[in-house]
Amino acid sequence: MFGLKATRIDCCIKGCMLFYDNEYGKNDGHLLQCKFCHKTRYHDPKVGTSKRKLIPMKTMFYLPIIPRLQRLFTSMQTVGQMIWHYDNRRPSGVLRHPSDGQAWKNFDQVHPDFAAEPRNIRLGLCYDRFNPYIQASAKPYSCWPVTFLLKCAC
């Protein structure tokens, strides 16, 4: 039902821009050069090989979050967990879950329409660096995964 795809997006080798389109007016998917530093998007094709696929200089992986969130509501095992914070409300003074915290309560006050639906999702974004190859290498390679945590589930 949901194909949990991973998309690859080409980026400028210096990290100035992404070659992609979105619904908010970005239309860079067709460009062959970076708009800012004018570095090329693809490696130069080898001489004598006419029908070769173009190889991008650098790509990032993007795993769309919307189908992943939707999938949680389609399984009986996870759907109950999505409103755990609503079913298990604690008396004030007990701190056991992010929903007991001041930030959560303050957010509910500012956005009452959001708080009215317990199935609405609250996310935390984790961001850190890791070195995928040898730790003590002379040329360290740094990779940066971005992970989402669901704060409503336990």
Add this chain to the structure above:
Amino acid sequence: MLRPYMFLSCLIPGPHNPKARIDVYLQPLIDDLKKLWSGVQTYDVSRKQNFMTRASLMWTINDFPAYGMLSGWGTQGKLACPYCMEHTKAFRLEHGKKNSWFDSHRRFLPNTHTFRKNKKAFTKAKVEMGGPPSMLTSEEVYHTMKNVPTIIDEPHLSKLPGYGEWHNWTKRSIF
């Protein structure tokens, strides 16, 4: 935190640290978050109905260097503390020539705390009377940064005037 409730969303390639240009790679993510804030049609299997689910990003979880990259307040130098900001009590050691945040924490204590009157254990002969610095609201942050271009419009943004002197802002954050 169980495994089904956390998922990888972006993998930003190296080989170098993206630093402030992290915002460039977060663009597809922000697009999805915008869509989720206005609502996405979802099927709820327990009630057998479709409904509009919404999602909000409430927190970011990161270490201190990554904090500087995401928030836009640089976490280096004398003004590194993102709570005290320009009201910091950091000073430079006279001989070691390093920045020190010694005794910057006592002002966060309750007013009647005994440590505030302690003249021996902290800075000598000093009674801490000041309160904590006021917290910035999102409107205030927006007001300070609204004239600064985002990294997406200008990836080669040079240092903002006054950086390290009276502020430590590096960019306007994408969030």
